[in-house]
Amino acid sequence: MDARQLEAFFAPVLPVRTHRMFGGIGIYDGDAMFAxxxxxxxxxxxxxxxxxxxxxxxxxxxxxRMRGVLRETSYWSFPDGALTDAGAFAGWIALAREASGRAAARKLRPRASPSPAHPR
Known part of the structure; x- marks a missing residue:
């Protein structure tokens, strides 16, 4: 699908913006990529x-495939039947937005600073 088709695809649930990336298109709700x-x-x-x-x-x-190794990402296809049931479609999108929000929150958490060096 191209960007316009994706915008129409998600329109019944929410407006999205898209951005081309690594051979595909990232789909965003605000600043968070959820699809x-x-x-x-x-x-x-x-x-x-x-x-x-x-x-x-x-x-x-x-x-x-990255550096010759097949890697699984955190992105999964719509489950069976989700594309033909409006309620299920919206529900799976909501779950993806929540997962995206949790991932963004983890990135924003300050990391524990290393303990200060002990004076000798």
């Missing part, structure tokens, strides 16, 4: 809380 379009598939952001829900519902992870 990714690669080829003809759309993948939603997951985390430790939502990933099991996607797996149980039949979603599949987006995998990318």
């Amino acid at each position: 990714l379009s690669i080829g003809d598939r759309v993948y939603l952001k997951t985390d430790d809380i939502t990933r099991p829900l996607h797996a149980e519902a039949g979603g599949e992870p987006f995998r990318i």
Whole structure:
């Protein structure tokens, strides 16, 4: 899908903005990327809380080959039936936005500073 198609795809739930990235298109709600379009598939952001829900519902992870190694990303496809049921569609998008928000919050948390050196 191109950017206009993606905007129309998500329009029933929320307005989105898109940005081209690594052979696909990132889909944003404000500054938070919550979905990714690669080829003809759309993948939603997951985390430790939502990933099991996607797996149980039949979603599949987006995998990318990096330095010769196939790696699984935190983006998973819409589960079976989610694209034909408006309520399910909106629910999966809400879960992706929540996962994206949690990921952003983790990045903003200050890291523990190293303990000061002890004087000798």
